[in-house]
Every structure is written in structure tokens, then in C-alpha cells.
Amino acid sequence: MIGLRKIRIGVIGGGGFSRASHIVNYKKLNDKVELVALADVNEQIVKQNLDEFGFQYGFTDYAEMLADVELDAVSVCTPNKFHAPATIAALNAGCHVLCVKPPAMTGAEAIAMKEAADKAGKILTYGFNFRHTNEAQILKRFVDAGELGRIYTGRVSALRRSGIASWGAFTNKELQGGGPLIDIGVHMLDLALYLMGYPKPKTIMGVTYQELGNRPLTPTWGGRWDYKNISIEDMATAMIIFENGASLQLETSFIGHMKELDVMNITLHGTEGGCNFSPLSIFQDKHGTLIDITPAYIPDSNAGKSEIETFVNAVSGQGELICTADEGIKVQQIIEGIYRSAETGETVHFQ
Ligand SMILES: NC(=O)c1ccc[n+]([C@@H]2O[C@H](COP(=O)([O-])OP(=O)(O)OC[C@H]3O[C@@H](n4cnc5c(N)ncnc54)[C@H](O)[C@@H]3O)[C@@H](O)[C@H]2O)c1
Known part of the structure; x- marks a missing residue:
């Protein structure tokens, strides 16, 4: 109201x-x-x-x-x-x-x-919307309480084995700006950055691949995509280094030969603990014991x-909002930096 x-x-x-x-x-x-x-x-x-x-x-x-x-x-x-x-x-x-x-x-x-x-x-x-899952909010509370200490590195994964949406603009670089990196990689990258306090990027190296999406390979839920008219990457990898010394490795695909059909995950390593987003676990070394913390109960999320x-x-x-326009700028600059590095073959340096 x-x-x-x-x-x-x-x-x-x-x-x-x-x-x-x-x-x-x-x-x-x-x-x-x-x-x-x-x-x-x-x-x-x-x-x-x-x-x-x-x-x-x-x-x-x-x-x-x-x-x-x-x-x-x-x-x-x-x-x-x-x-x-x-x-x-x-x-x-x-x-x-x-x-x-x-x-x-x-x-x-x-x-x-x-x-x-x-x-x-x-x-x-x-x-x-991944920030709005109960898993993300649980992790945020643990991070804010210092349970991970200083987060210094991590891995961002947004991978599909064969999931290229055949409708709309999803295979069209002109309309979407790219493929899995800008579509699903951006979700997990944002989540990692959110938990790391949105550090400022310093350098980025990225590579994109178009190896499988332009072939009539086996579709899953996305249906038969138009493999003859596909202008997006089907996989991207990157290394992002931040001004505070932290780093993230990123891997994202719409199609790639792998075991799982779908992976949306981040792992983070901090001085006092590490974590895995999906399934949610926190890893620590306390009182002479390696321990894993897993919630006994997580209510179903309705992130939307x-x-x-x-x-x-x-x-x-x-x-309060939980996602700001400033964060939108940073995550977009990182995505653009990965694409630019992939295009030029050079490391991208931020001012
Ligand atoms: N989990 C998520 O956060 C999530 C999931 C799916 C899609 N999305 C995002 O939502 C957007 C749309 O995806 P979708 O799956 O609904 O695609 P879609 O193709 O089903 O819908 C896009 C709609 O936009 C309309 N459209 C195109 N150009 C327009 C314009 N200039 N003005 C007004 N309408 C226009 C199209 O006619 C179409 O109805 C994308 O940016 C996608 O990244 C987000």
C-alpha cells in the first residue's frame, strides 16, 4: 500500500x-x-x-x-x-x-x-532470486556471524548437461548478450559475490566455447533448439581476482558432456570455514575435529x-531491498569483462 x-x-x-x-x-x-x-x-x-x-x-x-x-x-x-x-x-x-x-x-x-x-x-x-532461497539466507547469516572468517577463494558453477531453451531469445546473442554466462552463470556469480560482500574486481581472464550447441545433440527439458542458428557460447570458464586478494573460478554451460543434468552451486573457502550452497553444508575445524554442519531442516523456499x-x-x-543497483553494476561489469577477455584473449584489468 x-x-x-x-x-x-x-x-x-x-x-x-x-x-x-x-x-x-x-x-x-x-x-x-x-x-x-x-x-x-x-x-x-x-x-x-x-x-x-x-x-x-x-x-x-x-x-x-x-x-x-x-x-x-x-x-x-x-x-x-x-x-x-x-x-x-x-x-x-x-x-x-x-x-x-x-x-x-x-x-x-x-x-x-x-x-x-x-x-x-x-x-x-x-x-x-537465488538470494531469496532459504539456503542462501542461512549461509548469509553464518557468513555475517563470522563462521567462515575471511572468504578468500571459491568456485561458481552453473552447468547444464543439455539444457538450451528452444523458445524466446535464449540462443540469440544479439538479443541476450550471450549464453549460459549471462543467463545462469550470473545467478551463481551474484550469489557468491553477495556472500563475499561484493568485492571490487581487479583482473579477469575468461574463455568461451562453441563446441556442442551448433550440433543436433540430444535435448532435455528445453526441447530441440535451432542448432543451425545459434550465436551464443555453450560454455564459459573464468578466473576473477578481486582487489582484496580474493578470487573466484567460474564454470557455466548450457551443454557439455558431464554426469549431472544440472548443477547450480557455489563453494567458498574462508579462514574459519568453508561452505557449499547446494546441498547446503558448512565445513570447519573446531576443537581438534573436522566438522560438517548441515541443517536438520530447511523449509521449502519460494524465492519468486x-x-x-x-x-x-x-x-x-x-x-529493505536485498539487491542494489550498485551490485547490478558490479556483476554486469564482471560478466562483460569475462566476455571481453574471451574475445581478445587478454586479461581484463579494472581501474
Ligand atoms: N530465475 C530467473 O531469474 C529468470 C528465469 C527465466 C527468465 N528470466 C529472465 O526473464 C527475461 C525473459 O525471459 P522469459 O523466459 O520470460 O522469455 P520469454 O521469451 O518467454 O518472454 C519474453 C517476453 O518479452 C516480450 N518482449 C520482447 N521484446 C519486448 C519489448 N521490447 N517490449 C515488451 N515486451 C517485449 C516477448 O514478446 C515475450 O513475451 C530474460 O531476461 C531472462 O533472463 C529470469
Whole structure:
């Protein structure tokens, strides 16, 4: 609620994730918010969302939506190329913005988004929903309590054995900015950085590979992708070194010959303990004994709901954000640095 009235929500992009996560979770908060308007370039998708979720207005151009309808807050759920322009337009129209991950295509775009938020005096946050899992929040409490000590290195893994989404823009570099690195690697990289206190990057070496995605190999849940028209990497690896001396190794794939179908994990090493995100464990050496700490019970997470609730509460002045526009800039700069290093074959140095 803002004062005595409900928060008026607009949505830009009404595709798969928007419908499955943002819209349904706003719906659950209908005592606080109302779904007022939706814009999508696809007229049928606009109609489908209006019929199904009861938006009052639909548009095929988000600029018209922002000009014609009074809104308090906007979710941006388009392919990556449109995150920055749609977010900046919504902020300029006086709306708070929750933009799905990745923040943008480049670090410069993420900086422009933060500048627009500062100028408008509005909230800008990003949908890094893995932070909203109970596992991540348990780890954060242990890290904040000093149980890991100073975190000095770690490994970020976001790997699929054969999971290339065959719909939307996921194989199109022009629309998405890349493949697994910018799509799923960014989730686990953000989580590691969040637990490490978002250190400043110093140098990055990255390599990307296109070895398997351009072949008619066996698909899984993503269906038969268009292997003849794929412009993204299918695997990326990187070494990131931070100004404080800490480092992260990163590995991410949409397709690669390996045992597991899907790995979304981070491991961190600190002076007092280490941890594994999935399955959650903390490793220590205490009182002459090597011990592993594993929670006896972790409630099921509803990360999508928690992400929307956190945004709505922040908009109504009743809660703190857990992901900031500054963090969005850093993670985007690191992703861009990995791609730049892979392209040039050179180490990327940050100022
Ligand atoms: N866990 C997560 O955080 C998560 C999961 C899935 C997707 N995503 C992100 O959500 C975004 C969308 O992914 P998706 O799976 O919903 O894709 P999708 O293809 O199902 O939906 C994208 C929608 O955006 C619309 N669109 C395209 N250009 C537009 C524009 N200029 N203005 C308005 N609408 C436009 C398309 O018509 C489509 O309906 C991506 O950035 C992706 O990274 C995040």
C-alpha cells in the first residue's frame, strides 16, 4: 500500500518468466498491489495476460503504457537487450523498477540504469532470486556471524548437461548478450559475490566455447533448439581476482558432456570455514575435529514470492531491498569483462 491505496503495478514483457513468477506472485499480494497494465510486443501475449490475470490495460509498446497509465512500480521481464531501455523509461516515468536478471547487456547500461534511478529518486532492484532461497539466507547469516572468517577463494558453477531453451531469445546473442554466462552463470556469480560482500574486481581472464550447441545433440527439458542458428557460447570458464586478494573460478554451460543434468552451486573457502550452497553444508575445524554442519531442516523456499514481496515492501517503505543497483553494476561489469577477455584473449584489468 502507498498511503491508503494499493500499489499500481505495470509489467513490461509478459512471457514465460513474467507469467510464472512475477505476475502470479503480485497476484498473491492483492491486498497490497493491483495489476494495472501490461506491455508486450506480441499482441496475443498481451491479450492472454489481460484475460488470465485481469490487467486493466494492455499495450504493444511500453512507452505508450508509461505515458498513458499512472503506475507506481514496474517489473521488466523482456529479453536482456531491452532491460536497460525499458527500465530507464519506467524510472523516467516516475516508477520504481524490479528488473529480472541479468541487469543489462553491458556495465555501461547498468550504470545508466542506476543514474536514472538516482535522478528519479526511485528504487531500482534486480531479480536475483537465488538470494531469496532459504539456503542462501542461512549461509548469509553464518557468513555475517563470522563462521567462515575471511572468504578468500571459491568456485561458481552453473552447468547444464543439455539444457538450451528452444523458445524466446535464449540462443540469440544479439538479443541476450550471450549464453549460459549471462543467463545462469550470473545467478551463481551474484550469489557468491553477495556472500563475499561484493568485492571490487581487479583482473579477469575468461574463455568461451562453441563446441556442442551448433550440433543436433540430444535435448532435455528445453526441447530441440535451432542448432543451425545459434550465436551464443555453450560454455564459459573464468578466473576473477578481486582487489582484496580474493578470487573466484567460474564454470557455466548450457551443454557439455558431464554426469549431472544440472548443477547450480557455489563453494567458498574462508579462514574459519568453508561452505557449499547446494546441498547446503558448512565445513570447519573446531576443537581438534573436522566438522560438517548441515541443517536438520530447511523449509521449502519460494524465492519468486519472496523476491516480489521484498520489492513491494520496499516500494511501500516497509522493508529493505536485498539487491542494489550498485551490485547490478558490479556483476554486469564482471560478466562483460569475462566476455571481453574471451574475445581478445587478454586479461581484463579494472581501474
Ligand atoms: N530465475 C530467473 O531469474 C529468470 C528465469 C527465466 C527468465 N528470466 C529472465 O526473464 C527475461 C525473459 O525471459 P522469459 O523466459 O520470460 O522469455 P520469454 O521469451 O518467454 O518472454 C519474453 C517476453 O518479452 C516480450 N518482449 C520482447 N521484446 C519486448 C519489448 N521490447 N517490449 C515488451 N515486451 C517485449 C516477448 O514478446 C515475450 O513475451 C530474460 O531476461 C531472462 O533472463 C529470469
